[in-house]
Amino acid sequence: MLLCMPSLRVYVAIMIIPVILITLITELKYLAPFSILANAFVGFCVLMAIYYARLNNPNFENMSPFNGLYNQIVYTGYILIIASVFLCSFFGYVGYLENCRSPITINFPMTTFPMILKGCIAAMIYVTHALNFYMPFHTCFVYLKKWHNQDKLFKWELFYRALICLIISIVAIIFPSIDALMGFLGCFCLSNMAFIGPNFIYMVVIWDRPGLGKFKWRLLRSIVFVAIGIFILICGTMVASVEMVETFIQSTPIQDYKLEVEKVLLAKA
Numbered sequence: 001m002l003l004c005m006p007s008l009r010v011y012v013a014i015m016i017i018p019v020i021l022i023t024l025i026t027e028l029k030y031l032a033p034f035s036i037l038a039n040a041f042v043g044f045c046v047l048m049a050i051y052y053a054r055l056n057n058p059n060f061e062n063m064s065p066f067n068g069l070y071n072q073i074v075y076t077g078y079i080l081i082i083a084s085v086f087l088c089s090f091f092g093y094v095g096y097l098e099n100c101r102s103p104i105t106i107n108f109p110m111t112t113f114p115m116i117l118k119g120c121i122a123a124m125i126y127v128t129h130a131l132n133f134y135m136p137f138h139t140c141f142v143y144l145k146k147w148h149n150q151d152k153l154f155k156w157e158l159f160y161r162a163l164i165c166l167i168i169s170i171v172a173i174i175f176p177s178i179d180a181l182m183g184f185l186g187c188f189c190l191s192n193m194a195f196i197g198p199n200f201i202y203m204v205v206i207w208d209r210p211g212l213g214k215f216k217w218r219l220l221r222s223i224v225f226v227a228i229g230i231f232i233l234i235c236g237t238m239v240a241s242v243e244m245v246e247t248f249i250q251s252t253p254i255q256d257y258k259l260e261v262e263k264v265l266l267a268k269a
Contacts, residue, residue: 008176016169022130023137023165024158031131038124041117045105048117052091052108137161180243187236195229 025031096107105121108114141157148156175181199222206212212219 009173012169012172012176016166018126019129019169020162020165022126023133023161025130026154026157026161028131028134031127031134034127035131038127041120041124044117045121048108048114133161133165137164140164175244180240180246184237184240184244187232187240191229191233191236195225195232199225199229 099107105114105118108117137160141160144160145153145156171181203219203222206218
């Protein structure tokens with residue numbers, strides 16, 4: 001039965017329609033309350049990570065070099081987002097050590113309450129997708145709406161919302177593992193936005209005044225940075241492209257879920 005489970009791509013495809021529907025919400029005021037609820041789910045996830053860390057490894061408070069920092073981390077870290085991320089990472093690793101898998105909720109047992117929590121986290125991601133989609137879309141639509149009849153902008157907005165969301169979903173189906181795609185985008189954007197582009201702009205601005213400097217040191221410096229950017233662009237994107245092709249070719253079964261189901265079946269047996 002477990003060997004016949006669909007790949008992750010099938011589940012992503014199933015979510016296309018629900019994701020498109022929530023991105024069709026054009027008013028931010030209707031999404032904001034769900035954001036508050038989503039943050040509450042994240043808080044519960046942090047608490048569960050700490051709970052199962054204590055349950056699976058009762059001696060983790062005495063582990064060096066974290067001994068003495070436990071109370072500070074627990075009681076002062078919740079109010080900051082970065083502290084919440086740290087807590088999930090720290091307690092997730094301490095609780096499961098070499099058996100820890102990402103995301104942290106995969107490590108939770110297949111019992112009633114953790115399953116409810118996983119459902120809540122899935123709902124949180126579903127809602128926050130619409131929130132994260134809101135501002136980038138409006139930035140694009142500022143330019144897109146100039147090409148259409150101003151009396152029918154609402155219809156065109158819904159059309160472009162659905163279209164862009166569909167494109168995102170297709171990319172997610174092609175690359176269900178985001179690591180390779182993020183590696184490609186990271187190399188491409190870092191090389192262009194941090195090295196190549198800024199230095200070209202810098203040279204255009206200072207070419208006449210104040211000039212290239214003695215021995216044209218400003219020009220030489222920019223050439224070095226542009227060369228570094230081109231190196232990162234070529235090498236980084238080549239490696240990431242190979243990983244993306246491998247990800248596309250390989251089938252992507254839900255290995256983590258299979259392992260959890262197998263644990264449950266073995267426990268019942």
